[in-house]
Amino acid sequence: MQAIHQEMNVRERSREVAKSLRRYVVGRISSGQLQPGDKLPTERELVDMFGGGRSTIRRSLESLEKEGLIGREVGRGTFVKQRANGSSPAPHPLAGSAGLPAIEVIDLQSVSRLASPADVMELRLMLEPQVIEQAVSRASQAQIDAMYDCLEQARRSRTLEEFEHWDDMLHRAFAAASRNPLFSAVYAMVGAVRLEAEWGEIKRRTLTDEMKQKHFDEHVRIVDAVRARNAQLARAEMQQHLDHIKQNMFGLG
Numbered sequence: 731m732q733a734i735h736q737e738m739n740v741r742e743r744s745r746e747v748a749k750s751l752r753r754y755v756v757g758r759i760s761s762g763q764l765q766p767g768d769k770l771p772t773e774r775e776l777v778d779m780f781g782g783g784r785s786t787i788r789r790s791l792e793s794l795e796k797e798g799l800i801g802r803e804v805g806r807g808t809f810v811k812q813r814a815n816g817s818s819p820a821p822h823p824l825a826g827s828a829g830l831p832a833i834e835v836i837d838l839q840s841v842s843r844l845a846s847p848a849d850v851m852e853l854r855l856m857l858e859p860q861v862i863e864q865a866v867s868r869a870s871q872a873q874i875d876a877m878y879d880c881l882e883q884a885r886r887s888r889t890l891e892e893f894e895h896w897d898d899m900l901h902r903a904f905a906a907a908s909r910n911p912l913f914s915a916v917y918a919m920v921g922a923v924r925l926e927a928e929w930g931e932i933k934r935r936t937l938t939d940e941m942k943q944k945h946f947d948e949h950v951r952i953v954d955a956v957r958a959r960n961a962q963l964a965r966a967e968m969q970q971h972l973d974h975i976k977q978n979m980f981g982l983g
Contacts, residue, residue, distance in 0.1 A: 754915065764810045769807050770810070772807065773787050776791075779902060779915075848980065851972070854920065855969075861904055861913050862904055862952065865907035866956050868909045873907040874953070874956060877956065881896075884896035890933060902917045902918070902921065907956070941978055951967045
């Protein structure tokens with residue numbers, strides 16, 4: 731009987747992951763945030779964003795491909811083919827009416843180029859302590875295992891770029907474990923900013939081997955708190971971690 735319940739839970743989780751991924755893709759195509767020709771995150775990144783297994787993500791993408799919304803090219807990735815309704819998005823009903831300013835459709839790629847590293851830290855300090863609290867109560871064992879895998883990959887990293895990649899993947903894993911696709915979408919945008927030249931230059935100047943080890947140790951304590959289901963400790967560890975990053979990058983307490 732227990733095995734039957736576990737199988738039902740797995741199936742239900744797969745359905746929820748598939749629905750969340752579909753809402754993410756279709757919603758952004760409909761709003762214009764994803765345009766024909768834009769590249770979607772990789773399957774692995776989508777697993778980090780939404781949880782679930784890679785097979786669930788792949789089946790969801792296959793379904794969207796059959797609808798003609800996306801196309802997948804071997805060795806290149808997955809790309810948007812057309813809008814969800816085949817036309818331009820309708821204007822917001824409040825846009826330009828009753829003396830209100832027109833409401834701008836936000837292009838996440840443009841935002842990632844315009845946002846500064848200081849903007850990113852301001853957002854992270856407001857958001858991430860709340861995200862990790864949610865992750866404590868909602869993370870599956872598989873998601874916690876994925877966090878430890880990110881830690882191990884970061885420990886093995888030989889370059890700054892590798893370390894930063896697995897740092898980013900770990901924080902995306904926190905967002906995925908919160909089971910809130912909006913948090914995952916924000917983390918994807920943060921990850922895009924971290925690829926910009928200005929962020930990389932600051933990191934190259936400030937992230938010494940000593941600081942890398944300090945950040946790694948802080949990550950371990952955060953993940954250990956998630957595994958222990960200690961929300962208060964996880965939030966405190968995350969807050970301290972972000973404060974240290976801010977101070978190291980910008981010299982601000």
